[in-house]
Amino acid sequence: MNAAGGAVRGFAAFPPQSAGARFATTWWGRAWVQAVEDTSLDHGLLRKGRAYAKTGQVGPITVSPGRIAAVTENEYDTVVRVEQLGDAEWRRFLDQVAAKAGHIAALLDRDMPHDLVEAAEDAAVPLLPAVGDLEPECSCPDWGHPCKHAAALCYQASWLLDRDPFVLLLLRGRGEEELVEALQERDVPAGVPAGVPAGVPAARAFERGVPPLPSPPPFDVTFAPPELEGDRPGEARGGDGRRGEARGVDLAALRVLAASAASRARELLARGRLPELTEYQDRVRLAAEHGLDLGLDAAVAAWRHGGPGGLEALESAWTPPRKELARAWALLEAGWEGEEPPAVESWRNRWTAGGVQLRYGRDGRWYPFSLRDGEWWPSGPAERDPSSLLARQPHPA
Numbered sequence: 594m595n596a597a598g599g600a601v602r603g604f605a606a607f608p609p610q611s612a613g614a615r616f617a618t619t620w621w622g623r624a625w626v627q628a629v630e631d632t633s634l635d636h637g638l639l640r641k642g643r644a645y646a647k648t649g650q651v652g653p654i655t656v657s658p659g660r661i662a663a664v665t666e667n668e669y670d671t672v673v674r675v676e677q678l679g680d681a682e683w684r685r686f687l688d689q690v691a692a693k694a695g696h697i698a699a700l701l702d703r704d705m706p707h708d709l710v711e712a713a714e715d716a717a718v719p720l721l722p723a724v725g726d727l728e729p730e731c732s733c734p735d736w737g738h739p740c741k742h743a744a745a746l747c748y749q750a751s752w753l754l755d756r757d758p759f760v761l762l763l764l765r766g767r768g769e770e771e772l773v774e775a776l777q778e779r780d781v782p783a784g785v786p787a788g789v790p791a792g793v794p795a796a797r798a799f800e801r802g803v804p805p806l807p808s809p810p811p812f813d814v815t816f817a818p819p820e821l822e823g824d825r826p827g828e829a830r831g832g833d834g835r836r837g838e839a840r841g842v843d844l845a846a847l848r849v850l851a852a853s854a855a856s857r858a859r860e861l862l863a864r865g866r867l868p869e870l871t872e873y874q875d876r877v878r879l880a881a882e883h884g885l886d887l888g889l890d891a892a893v894a895a896w897r898h899g900g901p902g903g904l905e906a907l908e909s910a911w912t913p914p915r916k917e918l919a920r921a922w923a924l925l926e927a928g929w930e931g932e933e934p935p936a937v938e939s940w941r942n943r944w945t946a947g948g949v950q951l952r953y954g955r956d957g958r959w960y961p962f963s964l965r966d967g968e969w970w971p972s973g974p975a976e977r978d979p980s981s982l983l984a985r986q987p988h989p990a
Contacts, residue, residue, distance in 0.1 A: 600768030601657045602760070607749055609649040612928065613984030615976050616643070617751040621705045621721060621761065623957075623977055625754055628722040629739070629747040638737040640927045642744020651745050654753065658766045661750055665742040667733070673743055673750070674728040677766035678718065685716040687775055697776060705758040720765060852883060868901055877904060895971040899960055906952040906960040907971060910941045913953050921953065921979055928980020935983055944979065951979050 617623040633639050645651065650666040659677040664670060678686070689712040690696045699706045713720050729743030739747065753760045759769040767775075870878065880887045881896040895907040918939075925934050935946045942953040950962040950969050958975035961982045976982055 600763060600771065601655060602763060602768075604654045604656070604753060606651060606653045606663075607646075607649060607752065610647045611984070612647065613981040614647050615978045615981040616646070616748050617755060617977065619705070619755045619758075620707065621710070621758060622751045622755040624721045625761070626748065626751050628724060628727055629744065631724045632727055632738070633744070634738050636923065638735070638739070638741045639744050641741035642739070643748055643927055645741055645745035646748035650742075651749050654746070654749065656753070656760055656763055658763060658768075661746065661764060663746050663749075665731070665733075665745060669731055669733040669742050671732075671742045671746050672730045673739070673747055674730065675722060675764045676726060682718045683767060683775075686713050686718045686720070687772075689713050689716055689718070690772075691776060700758065701773075703757050703759075705761070720761065870901065874901055874904060891968070891970060895960075898971050898973060899954070899958070899975045902954045902956045902958065903960055903971060903975065906942075906954045906975075907962075910943060910952075911955070912941045917953070917957070921959070924978050925980045925983070928978065928984060934980070937983075946983055949983060951982055 617626045630636075630639060645666060651671075652664040654661065654663045660672060660674055662670070662672045689709060690700070692712070693709075696706060696709045699709070710720050719726075727739075727747065729739035729747070731740045731742045733740055733742055735741065737744075750760075759772075762769070762772060876887065877889055877892045877896050878900075879885060880889050881893045887893075891907060892904055895903040897903075899906065925937070928934070938945045944951045944953075948964045951959045952962060953959055954975065956975075958977055959979045959982055960971065960975045961973045962969040963972040964970070973982070
């Protein structure tokens with residue numbers, strides 16, 4: 594296996610965080626936390642690990658191929674090991690990255706596209722850890738798997754992963770510099786047979802200059818633009834000197850659609866795919882992104898906070914699986930270490946505590962709502978941990 598040329602990254606110790614601080618805001622960071630929690634044999638130790646992570650009981654963190662380490666509370670040496678990928682797996686992964694320009698751009702922008710991870714999994718390259726993939730070690734006398742120190746290190750690691758997915762790739766065996774160099778060396782697109790020229794260096798191509806344009810077609814092609822108000826004979830333009838509206842064309846709407854198309858194209862390039870939207874969802878999206886007054890104020894607020902998931906949380910109620918709700922209750926209790934959590938009334942996917950309501954979405958996140966003129970109104974972005982949302986709100990004694 595390649596050891597990434599001995600690549601090592603060091604990170605300063607995290608200072609103490611507030612009780613409502615959350616772990617993992619990105620989907621790949623949440624997958625890491627999920628692997629930690631699914632591997633655990635003792636949820637009590639996990640709870641202590643979360644508390645240790647938030648109260649700064651972990652020293653500076655060192656990340657190297659297959660290993661993340663720190664000195665934790667009481668000078669214990671704590672390590673979590675992750676299996677490295679082999680050379681063949683890395684070649685298949687680089688094939689998937691190079692297949693789309695958007696993948697490279699997303700990684701350099703510190704984003705990990707869903708479809709890249711899925712494509713890698715289809716190529717038998719596991720990037721995200723699953724149950725049993727994390728091997729904790731600690732010099733403390735605790736026999737937990739993981740112990741509270743290793744759990745704290747794993748929870749803090751989720752903050753590192755949120756900021757930079759290359760931390761995950763380094764754990765799997767390759768550093769950012771090595772990966773970028775390997776991608777730059779891939780001049781031959783996938784599917785081009787060996788021995789077939791793949792092109793010339795850019796400098797040589799520019800030296801050739803621009804060839805002359807081909808001769809125009811032998812037939813005449815004319816284009817009749819739409820007739821504009823103010824452009825007809827004898828009719829003046831407006832006072833601002835601009836032409837009038839094209840007959841049957843709403844130029845303001847056209848500008849919004851053009852801006853929307855450009856925005857969607859950028860998102861498609863960066864992420865590789867776009868969510869399918871209904872006509873109503875797309876109308877709400879346009880209103881939210883371009884400030885249109887379509888009488889959809891609550892829906893627009895929901896979209897701005899959570900996109901399609903936020904809109905669904907606003908408009909529909911459903912009954913989540915019991916296992917997911919039980920997990921959420923455990924997170925809520927863990928968020929109030931040594932304290933009594935606020936009283937919560939639950940109904941289906943909605944938890945109400947005084948003037949705050951949390952709605953559980955089908956995407957596994959909780960969406961906050963607050964009362965406004967007797968109606969529940971979207972009040973912020975969604976989070977995976979309901980305790981961090983409730984901790985920010987005042988509650989009756």
